């Protein structure tokens with residue numbers, strides 16, 4: 001296979017997850033074309049990768065279909081990560097729909113037209129809405145609540161359309177709560193980690209609303225990047241796949257894990273008030289069957305590493 005056939009087109013490749021996926025692709029001898037408008041991209045890290053000679057940056061926007069079509073030429077596969085976040089989708093639904101829904105379609109239509117070998121799509125656990133049972137299975141009812149979540153779900157449906165009409169081969173990865181080095185402190189689900197760590201570093205206890213029963217399925221970004229590469233190379237395709245640890249970590253558990261990681265002698269404080277308790281845990285049977293993927297980093301190890309890393313930066 002010539003090197004041009006092995007170029008992966010990575011939208012949003014300069015973001016948090018992209019910056020973990022791209023080096024993994026390089027290790028596996030792919031070339032990478034990052035397509036990112038650098039709205040949240042990391043220019044310094046991208047420049048380091050471009051210096052390897054195997055990465056190029058196209059500073060463009062997924063909202064422009066023609067730009068996507070042109071830039072994708074010659075790429076053998078596509079990883080679509082570009083999106084704006086869930087909280088922005090509530091404050092600005094127009095922008096969210098433009099980027100997350102029209103942008104999805106521009107990328108998928110170009111990939112189908114150009115006959116790429118595989119498209120990997122960053123979907124989200126938020127397509128389920130508030131789950132009725134745990135663990136959450138791919139065949140459970142979907143009830144996306146915000147424009148971001150609605151776009152993620154419709155993205156999966158559009159991929160089905162291009163599979164049926166043009167034979168597009170795709171995998172939609174429903175990422176659960178991603179954390180790890182390089183994450184933005186404003187990230188919606190993981191801001192609780194930063195908030196607790198910041199207090200603990202000042203010797204203050206984490207403050208938990210209610211009983212801290214709300215839970216998340218925290219999945220380390222290295223495991224996420226491994227799942228993206230597995231989805232790019234898997235024999236099986238054309239399904240959504242949950243990517244999480246399968247473990248629901250409550251906010252109270254998280255506080256204890258971070259107290260140990262920071263190494264301070266405090267107990268969490270509980271702020272008695274009514275909190276809407278939502279819980280999350282992925283059923284990851286399909287990830288094992290379809291991708292041969294399993295998580296490798298426990299929440300305890302991952303949080304320990306994160307605390308150590310952020311202490312030195």
Ligand SMILES: NC(=O)c1ccc[n+]([C@@H]2O[C@H](COP(=O)([O-])OP(=O)(O)OC[C@H]3O[C@@H](n4cnc5c(N)ncnc54)[C@H](O)[C@@H]3O)[C@@H](O)[C@H]2O)c1
Nearest residue numbers: 012014015016017037039040041061062082083122175178
């Ligand atoms: N981080 C999580 O917990 C999580 C969970 C579920 C799903 N996801 C999905 O994974 C993907 C990557 O997430 P992330 O955490 O790396 O986000 P991120 O914000 O760090 O990265 C997104 C990248 O997309 C780029 N981008 C934004 N708008 C663009 C546009 N109009 N045109 C081109 N590029 C644009 C940004 O500059 C950024 O580099 C997203 O699709 C996100 O919805 C993330």
